[in-house]
Amino acid sequence: MNADPADQLRLLDLQAVDTALAQLTHKRRTLPELAELTARATTAAEATNRLIDAQTLVADIELEQRRLENDVDTVRTRAAKDESRLQAGGLPARELEGLQHEIVSLARRQSSLEDDLLEVMERGEQAESDLAAARTHEESVRSEISELETRRDASFAEIDNTVGQREPQRAAIATALPGDLLALYEKSRAAGGHGAAMLRQRRCEGCRIELSGSEVSALRSAAPDAVVRCENCRAILVRTTESGL
Known part of the structure; x- marks a missing residue:
């Protein structure tokens, strides 16, 4: 799947809101x-x-x-x-x-x-x-x-x-995203808890695991609009200037 890098970056905003909502739900329950x-x-x-x-x-x-x-x-x-x-x-x-x-x-x-x-x-x-x-x-x-x-x-x-x-914030971000990218995000989030995670210094911010050399090489060669996922937690990896690639 391909998606505009700007849309992929917006996934981090969506994930931040979802993380906050999950924390609020946990806080309410505990x-x-x-x-x-x-x-x-x-x-x-x-x-x-x-x-x-x-x-x-x-x-x-x-x-x-x-x-x-x-x-x-x-x-x-x-x-x-x-x-x-x-x-x-x-x-x-x-x-x-x-x-x-x-x-x-x-x-x-x-x-x-x-x-x-x-x-x-x-x-x-x-x-x-x-x-x-x-x-x-x-x-x-x-x-x-x-x-x-x-x-x-x-x-x-x-x-x-x-x-x-928070919920209107989430709705506004989600509405602006392409449908197929949002669907993949929701699928990833349902499976592992994180729909998207920043790749920071070759480490997935979702599972906190550093990528292997072969994974880093594959990401270096991937097109900027390619949607890539963490092999460990299956979150969509969002590449930025901090990714260390």
Whole structure:
């Protein structure tokens, strides 16, 4: 294939824009905030589970405390009723003895329940403290995620704005090139990453490999409008005054 040397030189401008666009795509895909957000997502899930567990424990303890309080109230009510009957007098000896025994039993039961209630209330205080800590931790993680998302979105916007400026540049350069030369450039770029590369001091700027003596000789004898390609990376080699030929 032959192409005007000026058109071949424009391929370097096109490659420069494509390299910049590829770098922007890579930057967008590898933003530090993305990795941090992935890590924070795991931390957030753990924090949420910890918060749910703490909330569940507090709710269970509150339920147990209400049950014990109801049991204590029931025992107190029954004991008060028995005490009133005892104070009223007029009971047969056997019933009186049974009533006194029940009052003693109720007192023991009440004492046991109150001990249990005290222990549950202490556990409840600890559970409330743990819940507050879990909630603070979860809110802190969510705040960090929100900050990371803000930074990520700002970086995305900056990158996308730059891409929006580069793409018209690429279109203008590509439109001005001959169709067959542009097609070869796109084919080369798809195969090796570089569609075109400057030949600088006998070295391909695409793959950074120095050409062999036979390759240099072939290039020296090639017509100025001949389209030549690197034998290593298959990029179109653009010859300039810096080629060292």
